[in-house]
Amino acid sequence: MRKRALLTLVLLFLATFATACGSQQTTTTTPEPEPEPEETAMVRFVHAIPDAQSADFSFAGETLAETVPYQGWSEWIEVPAGEQELAVRAGEMTLLSDVHNFAADERYLIVAYGSLSVVGGEMAATFLYVEDENVEENEEDVWVRFVNVxxxxxxxxxxxxxxGSFSLLFPNQGVGSASEYKRGPVYDQELQIIPASNTSLPPVHEFNQNLQIGIMYTFIAAGRVGNDTLTVIAVTDHQSLRD
Incomplete structure (x- = not known):
């Protein structure tokens, strides 16, 4: 009996010891990997629809630029890359919408142009996507490009x-297209929009621009020839705004 009682005590001690040791063991968990940063692109909106006085620009369902006037533009805005929906709205009314694939780490100038109420051979409202380019950082140059909408x-x-000189920097830009940047002359300049088919014909529009060193200019021919509302939107940019 005494031996059996002693054996019982030993077994009880061992069971208690094992339980205590087990309770002191720590569970190790594998940390979850941190999510990769979302890929993004940069966009800038330009309002060149002549029959929409002001409009909101939305991207992926979110309004990014509000009440942009005709001939106005937004700053550079960071957006999710990939296939995204964008729209031009006036209040609750959608004037124009489209889906476009935006590459990561790229920069897009998005020009809304054309007519909401198409007459004759007018271009219906649409978007022009200009995959932007960086230029050489040189504070002694002026950079110019030309867009025809x-x-x-x-x-x-x-x-x-x-x-009285005549320097045809961009000879032939089709409707709905954009040139690359070129170096241009500086300071006060007189410029003309001319028919590409015959440069001896009178210009369809003349304007003046003070071109400042280090600035990048996008001259956007917009509006209508038929009712004499053709105009030029001079969108300015600088390399420092792209960093």
Whole structure:
């Protein structure tokens, strides 16, 4: 009996010891990997629809630029990359919408242009996506490019005519297209939008621009030729705004 009682005590001690040791063991968990940062792109909106006085620009269902006036533009805005929906709205009314695939780490100038109420051979409202380019950082240069989104227009050229000279920097830009950047002359300049088919014809529009060193200019021919509302939207940019 005494041996059996002693054996029982030993077994009880061992069971208690094992339980105590087990309770002191710590469970190790594998940490979950941190989510990868979301891929993004940069966009800038330009309002060049002549029959929409002001509009909101939305991207992936979120309004990013409110009450942008005709001939106005937004700052650079960071957005999710990939296939995204964008729209131009006036209040609750959608004027124009589209889906576009935005590449990560790229920069897009998005020009809304054309006519909401198409007459004759006018271009219906649409978007022009200009995959933007960086230029050489040089504070001694002026950079110029030309975009043609004239609603009822033809291919046009952009010429510098200061002091009676004639320098055709962009000879033939079709409707709904954009040139690459080129170095341009500086300071006060006289410019003309001319018919690309015959440069000896009178210009369809003339304007002046003070071109500042280090600035990047996008001259956007917009509006209508038929009712004499063709205009030029001069969107300015600087390399420092792209960092």
């Amino acid at each position: 004239v609603t009822d227009g033809d291919p046009y050229g952009l010429a510098f005519t200061t002091g």
